[in-house]
Amino acid sequence: MVPILLAGAIGLTQDQLIHLINADLFTCGIASLLQTIGFWKVGVRLPLLQGVTFTAVSPMIIIGVNAGGGVNGLLTIYGAVLVSGVVTFLLAPYFGKIVRFFPPVVTGTVITVIGFSLLPVAAGDALLRWDPKTHSYSASVLSTDAHGNWHLAAGGWRTLCLALGTILIIVIIQRLFRGFIQTIAVLLGLVIGTLVAWMIGDAHFDSVSSSGWVGVTTPFHFGMPKFALAAIISMVLVMLVTMVETCGDVFATGEIVGKRVDGEDVSRALRADGLATFIGGVFNSFPYTCFAENVGLVRLTKIKSRYVVATAAVFMIILGLLPKAGALVAGIPSSVLGGAGLAMFSTVAVVGIQTLGKVDFNDHRNGIIVATSLGLAMLVTAEPGVATLLPKDYQVFLGSGITIGSIAAFALYMVFFHVGTSRGAGVATTSSGAVIGLTQVNAMPKDDFVRTFGPLFQGNSWIIEDAYVQRPFKDTPDLRASFQEALFSASDEKQRSLIAGYPDLGSVEVADGEIGEASTRDRAAIMLSQLRDDEREELSTLTAAYREKFGFPLVTCVRDTSSVEQLVEQGRIRLNNSRQQELVTALLESAKIAGHRFDDLVADAEPLNDARSRVGTTS
Template sequence: MSPLRVPRRRPSAEPDQPVHPVDAVPPPGRLAVYGIQHVLAFYAGAVIVPILLANAIGLDERQLIHLINADLFTCGIASIIQSVGLGRRIGVRLPLLQGVTFTAVSPMIAIGLAAGGGTEGLTTIYGAVIVAGLVTFFAAPYVARLLRFFPPVVTGTVITVIGLALLPVAAADAVGGANAPDPGNPVYLGLALGTLAVIVLIQRIFRGFLATVAVLAGLVLGTLAAVPFGLVDLSGVGESAWVGVTTPFHFGWPQFSLAAALSMIVVMMITAVETTGDVFATGEIVGKKVGRDDVARALRADGAATTLGGVLNSFPYTCFAENVGLVRLTRVSSRWVVAAAGVFMIVIGLVPKAGALVAAVPHPVLGGAALAMFATVAVVGIQTLSKVDFTDHRNVVVVGSGLGVALFVTVEPDVATALPGWAQIVLGSGITAGSVVAIGLNLLFFHTGRRSPVQEPAPTPAADTTVGAAQIAGMDRAQFAGLFGGLFEGPTDVPARVHARGPSDDPAQLRAALQEELFAAPVGEQRELMAHYPDLGGLVTAPEPDTGPAGRDRARSGDAPARAGAGTDGSAVTGAGAVRIASRDRAGLALLDADDRTELAGLATAYRERFGFPLIVCLRDAGDRAALLACARRRLTHPPAQEHAAALVEIAKVAGHRFDDLVR
């Protein structure tokens, strides 16, 4: 069965568009299980910040428990705001879970100690948090306008840095936790690697629902395996109260300090880079294109949650990369799963006994699961970097320097003490240090100074690169037809006819003109074009495209296998780019089990026999497996004239997606 339930369509003359997996709602049972899995994956990272802060500024155990409850309670609210949205402008509406940013730990400790420590230091921290949250909220649209400074070379580096910099956190848990590490303990090693092995084996052996809860199963089985070794301590459950409500300004009214507020604003601007990276990573995973408005909504949610954190005795919030890795690992894209996790966190925040039960999961077990999740974040970054032209040495320098500095600070964190206090805020974390270096070098190489033609040749439009409106307007007919011919699977005169209309520097008008000419083309030309599209039945059983040197050479030469490798959902254009994106194009088909593939192949064969052209479906808009199969069954019953029109619509969707990926 599919892990997501797509709401039934309303009967109408025009079928509704399928629900995107991000917006689909799983059945209640699975929704609960998936949500609990997110909570377990997130819990260790959530509570470490209040623990570190409380120990550093001299809070007692009772105050620490209240901080943890307040943190979890606010995390739940923040996650719901980000995933469900609040109004039209707050919340990105992607499966992003919110948590306290590690970047703020050192600055908050410095602020607290400078204010005298204890509750006095805490109230000064909360004053700075409130101010920084408000600034982030109102500055969000202006920060989002800087997206042109975040091309794949930057976002890919930041995402990779996030994954790699978090791996030492997982490793510390795997050897017993940062407070009591014991790397030579064979029990710790066995539990960590055993948990990782369980997760891998479940994903290899099982399909469907069981594969998607592999992390949860690993945590549960790992915890049970740890019981005989005395590593599961449930005493905290009995000692904790049933109900613990956090009240606004529990520790006193916030105190405001200009220096403290400025340092926290710097922290939030740095975490904005992390949030941007996480939003792009999640969009890549779930198949939703992320734009400036999406980033602005995500940053507004960060600002709103941070302000709320200062009121409810918690801390600055950002998107949690740990759970981005979980989305990638489980392939459960529904944002409602994160909303369910938010509800569970609110409950845990109100019921200290529940929090104590979750906290009983041993560190080595958490570490084993985290190794898998954090590594997948780095993989998402590597996927993003696959879009970068590394024949341009400047990109090599940006990525190499960003990764190098990030790992330097991660491996030797004390190196930051050699810097002034204000610089430690920026360079005290491998994530922020690597991100700042990548952003700075991208600005230096690509956005400042006068670039020499010798160092940077004039760009030549190619199907595996993006082009701007100014470049398109200056193309001759052959260049224009060669570029936009890649939007279609076969030869067509549509681009040439659009060029004959005259130059246009408006991408929206150009996109519309291409689709108008497609629908206005002679019927014979349309049928010939349809015949060049890959047969969906063959596509589900075809091997992955050859992305090695030979495959790339065939792609550059325009051989048929390269064009077919572009898939049917329109994520790419022709040439090497088609082959590079082909695996992502087929990602939805990979979720089909053997029976589904057999049924879809049979439907596609029957379709071709009846209508004389392939079953063409824009996979990016097709929804989940159930929606795809239902669409194929329904279309097989339509009259030929209707299917001719439907095939053109699907071709237009494919071309539209490819156009959006090609034109910036």
């Protein structure tokens, strides 16, 4: 897809485009073998298909146009590609040592930005139509008239239906088939979509018959590369951002296949990127990276073997030696390519969203990082003209949503987490109302820790004391989990003492608020402090019968019930259980109560985040 986009933008001929496609296939195969099989310290050995990075598309177009377009522009691009490949290879081991600066909040944001930023590219392809004068897909079927009203050109509905039909085919195959057929749903979508387009006259393969059967892409086919300082700097900056993309892709793929990725793995992946990019510059191709789309494909197909990808790489090398194959690819309708791209790029975005699911958004800093990075990336993606307001030297660097979004995610993470001091995520407040951050919690003396979190469990401090030894806590969920682990790993004697410490529901001390503010919040869920006389009597009868049978109070998380009637009904059902089952149930209910109380502490410390989350769950 990159050769097609670039060729159209800088004015290359159809024959030159076919050669670019063959060169891209050939070099993709070599690059993928470097990444999946590897040698020495090159290649991460994961099922990662290498491909031309879409981060470089906009910068390469700008470099090519500024150099005069055509072959001259292409040679200037290749000069920048060669140097950037060497720089990437040399920086790889040092970049691996700073992998700790790329946590899920950064990698997840980068992957999400990649997916979202590429969607307009696919959407644009989906709307391109064949121009018989230029023998290329060069005009959008969607345009506006003099009054600003949108309309479709002649044949526009057919083009749009081809794109949407391709997506539909992919979805149907995924739904109806299993095994091998399901794994090649995207490929089948392309093939079937192209066949349909050919039958209705929207697929054009005129250049296939005139192309040779065998052809080798020779080094520097278009001429010796030209080295322009501005272009080189721009491409090096692009590759630095691509290194961030690669980190995200490697981490995402490692997670999918169940491999723990460390700094050395990242270094090996980046060396493969650097070497592949250099080879690309020699063999008439472009900068390479771990293909973000393949991350989605691995997840979609559940094929996790790197040898499958290596086999695909061999096929690509063979196809790269067949000019007719390049001509055939060049003949795939743009609308079909766009439809398949929409499906693939959306899958990449989903991987990023799932990575962000590991982020502690109780920490407001993470929310700011993700929101700001996505906002900046979408600004450039939705309104490309913004980049033209910048000086030409900066347009290459800041004209891509992927570039600016990736840089913003990393820079903001460094600012919020590694520059100066920070209290960390707010998890509680002091009696004076001061916010206690996670950093302060980790540094707390034991007595202060017990005093702060003691109200989570009714009248029992041993759980808090046991949780204290699990410091340091890496985030708010880790702190929450420490209390749960302390509760469920305790001895039977301790667990029974905890259960015995809860008051009877509807008792006088509950009604008078003598058992603490936390319990007051609990009972407010169904207004236990405002019971009618008949409700109080009914609840009192139930709790007395329960205590008489089991020897401990009825422990129930009242916040998970909707009314006193439901509370009583559930209690009567529990009267039919065995004592052992009720001991287990009481522990689970006490954990639920503590969970709600913990949420209260966090909400008091981070009221803005709490308000946002409530809006999100009610809208």
